[in-house]
Amino acid sequence: MTKKTNDDEYRIIPVKNGKVECLIEKIEPIERCRFCVFSRFFRIKGEDVKAPALAFCPRHGDADCIDLSMVESVICGDRKGEGFMSVLNVIS
Ligand code: SF4
Numbered sequence: 001m002t003k004k005t006n007d008d009e010y011r012i013i014p015v016k017n018g019k020v021e022c023l024i025e026k027i028e029p030i031e032r033c034r035f036c037v038f039s040r041f042f043r044i045k046g047e048d049v050k051a052p053a054l055a056f057c058p059r060h061g062d063a064d065c066i067d068l069s070m071v072e073s074v075i076c077g078d079r080k081g082e083g084f085m086s087v088l089n090v091i092s
Contacts, residue, residue, distance in 0.1 A: 010040055011076045020074050023083045033074045034066075037085045041075035042066050048075055053087045 013020045015030055022028040033039045039051035044066070051074075052066055 009077070009079075011078065012043070013074045013076055015071050015073060018068075020076075022076075022078075023081055026083060028084055030068050030071060030074065032084050033076070034068065035086050035088065036076075037087050037090055038076050038078035038082070039074060040077045042068075042071045043073040043075060044070045045072070051075075 013022070019027050019029050020033060022032070033042075034052050036053055039053050041048035042051055043049075049066060
């Protein structure tokens, strides 16, 4: 499943050496994005694929497994600078 994203709605964060700049001067491994409530899409070969964390969402329960080594950018819905938030905290 792919979807075009809106730069005004999401942050598009490039992956460098398996890491993303989650917040200013706060680097996180992309594995964190896999389980973060703010991840929306992972860009692979220019296509935006639903983030695995959406598999926990009743509305988006069809997210597929993703090879994180292929991800070029993370499309992140965190616009307030909250940073990583685990889906496990939300569903427990
Ligand atoms: S807020 Fe979450 S999805 Fe966005 S960059 Fe940080 S860890 Fe990744």
